[in-house]
Amino acid sequence: MMIASELLGHVSCTSGRLAVVDVGVLARLRSDQLGDFSVQIDGVPTSGRYELRGRRVGEGKWAACWREVWLHIDATAPALDSVPVGTVRVPYARLMLVHPTPLAS
Numbered sequence: 001m002m003i004a005s006e007l008l009g010h011v012s013c014t015s016g017r018l019a020v021v022d023v024g025v026l027a028r029l030r031s032d033q034l035g036d037f038s039v040q041i042d043g044v045p046t047s048g049r050y051e052l053r054g055r056r057v058g059e060g061k062w063a064a065c066w067r068e069v070w071l072h073i074d075a076t077a078p079a080l081d082s083v084p085v086g087t088v089r090v091p092y093a094r095l096m097l098v099h100p101t102p103l104a105s
Helices: 023-028 031-037 100-104
Strands: 006-011 017-022 038-042 050-056 066-072 095-098
Touching: 017 023, 017 031, 017 100, 031 038, 066 095
Parallel strands: none
Antiparallel strands: 006 050, 017 038, 017 095, 050 066
């Protein structure tokens, strides 16, 4: 059974770069450890407001948890390609998309 996706919010990216990170780990990490707990995305279009969507597990103990989340760049066009950029560990389950430069300082 395919679980429908849900709109989680919207993202703008004026720099063309995003980091996906579990905000719960930020206080416990040194900046040189961030790469182990985040995924860096370059080449994000800089004009627009994009949908952040997710799909829940949908069954069993983890039914309400997110199976996957993604940034939908053009919600009006059919998907031509899907590019996995990595896996993010989420020990605190508080996923955030942010500009990566402030995180590294």
